[in-house]
Amino acid sequence: MDTSRTVPGAQAIARAAALLRLVSAGGDEGRGVQELAQSAGLTRSTAHRLLSALRLEGLVDQDEHTARWLPGPELFLMGAAAAPRYDVSHLARDVVRSLAVKTEESAFFSVRRGDETVCLLREEGSFPIRSFVLSEGTRFPLGVASAGLAILAFLADQDAEAYLSRHPDLGRRFGAHHDADPLRSRLAHTRDRGYAVNPGLIVTGSWGLGAAVFDHRGRPEWALSLTGVEFRFGPDRLPSLGRTLLAHAHQLTTRIASARLGTRR
Numbered sequence: 001m002d003t004s005r006t007v008p009g010a011q012a013i014a015r016a017a018a019l020l021r022l023v024s025a026g027g028d029e030g031r032g033v034q035e036l037a038q039s040a041g042l043t044r045s046t047a048h049r050l051l052s053a054l055r056l057e058g059l060v061d062q063d064e065h066t067a068r069w070l071p072g073p074e075l076f077l078m079g080a081a082a083a084p085r086y087d088v089s090h091l092a093r094d095v096v097r098s099l100a101v102k103t104e105e106s107a108f109f110s111v112r113r114g115d116e117t118v119c120l121l122r123e124e125g126s127f128p129i130r131s132f133v134l135s136e137g138t139r140f141p142l143g144v145a146s147a148g149l150a151i152l153a154f155l156a157d158q159d160a161e162a163y164l165s166r167h168p169d170l171g172r173r174f175g176a177h178h179d180a181d182p183l184r185s186r187l188a189h190t191r192d193r194g195y196a197v198n199p200g201l202i203v204t205g206s207w208g209l210g211a212a213v214f215d216h217r218g219r220p221e222w223a224l225s226l227t228g229v230e231f232r233f234g235p236d237r238l239p240s241l242g243r244t245l246l247a248h249a250h251q252l253t254t255r256i257a258s259a260r261l262g263t264r265r
Contacts, residue, residue, distance in 0.1 A: 023069050027137045030068030089120050099248045100125045105228040110147040112221050117148040146198040146210030147223035153190035154212045154220040177201050195242045207233040211249035216257045224249045
């Protein structure tokens with residue numbers, strides 16, 4: 001049931017929530033009202049009205065010089081209150097750092113949130129040429145970046161198909177490789193390898209590898225990933241990077257499961 005049509009006021013809340021997610025994804029640079037309105041499918045005036053209301057509540061802020069919208073202080077307080085229940089970044093931080101050190105590439109930890117992945121942690125590798133596709137707060141639909149491709153590949157078949165049915169526009173938004181049939185093929189290759197490969201499909205020349213991290217029930221709720229320039233991900237090095245990535249993903253999966261067991265005792 002579409003609650004935005006059946007519950008009074010739900011549509012306004014859904015629109016405000018969409019704007020909050022978009023503002024959060026903008027990070028420290030912020031986003032302009034026109035960009036936010038377009039991404040949210042709103043008129044500029046509606047977006048500005050909602051953002052102004054959110055600002056009064058402290059949920060967003062506006063840079064006085066650039067007029068760009070930024071996350072507000074109340075979001076920080078709410079996030080801090082929710083973190084003990086949902087955040088596992090403290091368990092992942094040293095794993096992400098180890099992955100960056102051992103591969104010399106940029107390493108990331110992302111969480112599944114509905115039909116998207118959100119980057120939570122980034123650790124730079126020592127190789128001087130880097131890719132800047134991901135940073136903390138960046139969101140991508142499942143199946144697009146390597147983290148989301150890895151997560152989607154290990155969802156139950158019916159869940160993956162339901163996702164593809166909900167998002168028939170992925171190919172239009174991100175290129176023909178993200179149409180349903182090519183994406184199904186890439187999901188199958190991911191399951192065979194154990195990790196996902198994004199051969200520069202978001203930014204030309206920027207490659208990514210992703211491996212799912214599972215919860216105590218075996219559900220892919222997070223992912224570790226690597227990004228770097230294309231020549232660093234050639235066939236002579238790719239299998240080694242994949243093995244290292246999978247080993248770290250397994251380590252983190254085990255750590256998360258152990259932490260949950262510890263809290264239940």
